[in-house]
Each structure stands twice: as C-alpha cells, then as structure tokens.
Amino acid sequence: MPGCIHAIQSEKRIEATSDGSTILERLESVGIVVEYQCREGYCGSCRVPLLAGTVEYVTQPLAFVNPGEVLPCCSRPRTDVKLDI
Secondary structure, eight states, X not given: OOOEEEEXXXXXXXXXOTTOOOHHHHHHHTTOOOOOSOSSSSXXXXXXXXEEOOEEESXXXXXXXXXXXXXXXXXXXXXXXXXXX
16 A cells, blocks of 8 residues: 655645556646656656655656655655655
8 A cells, every 4th residue: 555645845635546557647736846857767856855764766867866865757756755845
C-alpha cells in the first residue's frame, strides 16, 4: 500500500493512490505547484528535498539526484514521505 505524501511548506497531507500516479501528479491534484519540464526524470527541474521516507522510481531518472532529494515527476512513495515543498 502506498504511503502518504506530506508537503511540509504547504501544510498538506495527500494520500497516495494505487493507480500508478506519480508524486508530482498527486501534488498537482491538490493544487501544489511544482516546477517541472519533462515529467520523465530527464531534466531534474522538479527536484525537491526528501526529508523522510522512501520512494520508488517509475522510470529510473537520468538527471542526477543527490541523497536527500527526489524527482517527484517519476516517483511514487513506498512509505510515508515528507517533502520540503
């Protein structure tokens, strides 16, 4: 069962879905705007700090991802996650 997405700055808690939605899609569904360009993990412009939890990538990103960061455009939560957004 997918975990919840906690958007710290926006003070929102979003239930992840089992329909394959990415974190970016779930954030957008509640009105949280995230900068992005490609939605495929190529550019890295959607990179956000991951404060807690683990994600899985739908497609392995080509953009470099530092420890403690996540690309919401191509990932889903594996556990409850906290994002600094």
